[in-house]
Amino acid sequence: MSTETALLVDKKSEDKSTQCCHCLTKLRPSRFSISSILILATSFFSFMLLCASSSVISPFFPGVCLSKGISITVSGLLFGVFELVNFIFSPFVVFISTKIGNKILFVGGLLISSVCWLLFAFLEYCPNGVLFAVLVIILRAVSAIGASILFVAAFATLASVFPDRLSTVNGVVETGLSIGYTLGPGIGGVLFDVGGFKLPLLTVGGLLLLLAFAAIVVIPSVSDDGHEKPVSFVSFLRIPLVVVIMLTFFIIGILEDTICVVIEPFLLDKFEFSHSVIGLLLMIPFFSLSLCAILFGYLSDYMKWGAGIAFFGILCCALSMFLIDPPRLLIPVRFGLVTLIAGLILMGIGVSASMVPIYALCLEEACRHGFEDNAATINLISSTSNSATSFGLFMGPVVGGSLYEAIGMPKLILLYCGVLVLFSILFLATYLFSRRKSSVDPAEPS
Structure with a gap:
């Protein structure tokens, strides 16, 4: 009788396990379904x-x-x-x-x-x-x-x-x-x-x-199955690469709204464009971002190039700012409309490459430090990244407008380029350090 009871319990446990796996597969399909x-x-x-x-x-x-x-x-x-x-x-x-x-x-x-x-x-x-x-x-x-x-x-x-x-x-x-x-x-x-x-x-x-x-x-x-570990903002923000990734969201947010604020007076002064032409030019980065975002996501997921793509994107943002109005102290050649359009296209590519892969990179790094790959951790990442981006978008007009009035467009461009290049080095160094550390240290509990 005890053997039959044990078999019955095992069968029920197996059915329950199969049902749970079926639910998980339903929520996490391996292929695109309707x-x-x-x-x-x-x-x-x-x-x-x-x-x-x-x-x-x-x-x-x-x-x-x-x-x-x-x-x-x-x-x-x-x-x-x-x-x-x-x-x-x-x-x-x-x-x-x-x-x-x-x-x-x-x-x-x-x-x-x-x-x-x-x-x-x-x-x-x-x-x-x-x-x-x-x-x-x-x-x-x-x-x-x-x-x-x-x-x-x-x-x-x-x-x-x-x-x-x-x-x-x-x-x-x-x-x-x-x-x-x-x-x-x-x-x-x-x-x-x-x-x-x-x-x-x-x-x-x-x-x-x-x-x-x-x-x-x-x-x-x-629904939460009741077994997920509680997440901690403090533990999350103690991870060096996570902090650098959140700074990436913040800096890109500042860059995007700075351009929206300073590009109109700059183009009116330099090229004497109409407002309709300026509006069309401001659409260029969004179009290039739209065309590249899914491609960068695919390369990040299937080729595992996430960190390299993000590093490339930050450098692209620096180069795009340089092409919009390069400082005469560095390059005495007068750049025109062609380089302006090239800079705006490259900015969309850079923003796309910077923003798309770092969500998955952040989740991977959090899991390396003991966080679970579950809804609570993903909510933590998305809420923190949204907050960082929003703060950057809020500060962009303030910082960009103030710098434009105080030092002018050429020096503003030089300052932003320098910050982006230095930050790209910080990003790469932090990523390499985290990978080297994780190869010798066990995962830390969150």
Whole structure:
């Protein structure tokens, strides 16, 4: 009787183990299936619309602010609130995700963003002055909370569905982000001309709402099995390579928004371009980023060139800045429109190469130091990286604008090139040191 009982227990354990493995395989398919493609498509369009919603107001919002009695300087601060709140709130998302799950966060982030933009459409009826500015700040802040929740939840969901294609999936995400940033201003300007202030905002808010309903059906529920080790920010940020990777997010964020701020006055002064031509030139880095992101992700996942690609990307960013306006002290030759366009193309390539592989690299390094390869660790990485990038995007206009006014474009270019080259050396040295150390030391507990 005891033998039969033992066999029955073994059979039940085997069935349970098989069921768990089946669930894990369902969440982590080795090949693209219809469900995984739908998850990827939903995430792609969510990121694209999220970025489009932030950039869709750029053609007309400064003018609306002026009509409401708000100066250009204050309107710039209203834009910056989004990145500041994103920077502050993102680290807390990792603790929320362990309590309520990524699916609820995914849908909730879309709903929050949708409602904020739908309400934003009716701010044209708000009285002029302080009340208008306060309501803009509140809606931008709440929408930033929704965006940070969505970013962390979406990336964690994609990582659970595509565990062996983390960099490739990140390349798809970066492509969606860049397409949203690229198309947003053009679409916003057209919709504003057709239907006024409300139409572009109602359009974006409505599309985000539709995506939220689609996410309810498409996004899987990934529940914690109760055996995951709690993650620690302190232990995570004690890892040298992780700190350097987060600095990469921060520096690239500063670089991106610095260019957006200083390129207009620079081109107006040097080439006397119209604003429409400047707008077209600013689209070049986003197009080159979109074309290269998935390729760099593929090379990082399948060729295992992640660190080399990131190192190459940082150097590309330095070279791109140099080509935009090389200092006359180093090269007396006058560079023109061709080198400017080449620099903008190379900047998109550099940003793509820098950003795409380092998520997987960060996860690999965390696991080397005792962190588990699970949803909690991925949430920690995505929330911290989102916070670092947002802080860079917030500081970019401040740092870039101040330096442009204080030292001029040539010296600003020289300074940024020097920082990027030195940082590339730091990145490579830290990576080589971590690999050498991990080859002789056992993994440290987190």
